[in-house]
Amino acid sequence: MNKISxxxxxxxxxxxxxxxGLVRLPKLSGFSSWMVKSFETxxxxxxxxxxxxxxxxILEFCTGLLLLIGLFTRQAxxxxxxxxxLLIFGxxxxxxxxxxxxxxxxVAFFAVLLHYIKDNTWALDTKMGK
Known part of the structure; x- marks a missing residue:
């Protein structure tokens, strides 16, 4: 894979x-109620x-933000x-x-990106020596 890809x-x-994450954060309580109802049976x-x-x-938002800026990419x-x-299980x-x-x-996106992590050069990780 090349660096631009x-x-x-x-x-x-x-x-x-x-x-x-962004669209759910302002309506966290409503989202929680919807999810609880979805799992009641x-x-x-x-x-x-x-x-x-x-x-x-919160996890979706933070994961997305880290990936967008390329910080702690492997962990994200x-x-x-x-x-x-976990969502698949649910x-x-x-x-x-x-x-x-x-x-x-x-999941496929995450797996491919992890496999080709060496191509993650356009990221804060590389600027910070991570």
Whole structure:
């Protein structure tokens, strides 16, 4: 992969994560209520869904921001992949198969970017010697 391609892919996944978090942060309580309702018939107890529903937008926003500026890129990619794996698990528990492809595509982005991390030259990481 070349350095420009890497930057484009990092920006794409970064914008997706940043945008997901950004639009949910101002309506965090409503988002949490929606998520709890979505999982009410699943095997996950509410006491596990509630903290995750509040943490998710913050984690998405932070992961996206780090990827957009290229800071702690490896860690942000790993965090993004873990977030997506948790979302995939939740998606399967509520049998929402329609959103599964989007989550799988996100995981693929994270995996490819981790594999080609050496091409991450347009990033604050390189300026800071990380």
């Amino acid at each position: 890497y930057l484009i892919l990092r920006m794409a996944i970064g914008l997706s994560m940043f945008g997901h 699943s095997m996950l107890p509410e006491f596990m869904v509630v903290p995750f529903s509040y943490a998710l937008p 990619l790993i965090l993004g992949a873990v977030i997506m794996l 998606t399967t528990l509520i049998e929402n198969w329609a959103i599964l492809p989007s989550q799988l595509i996100h």
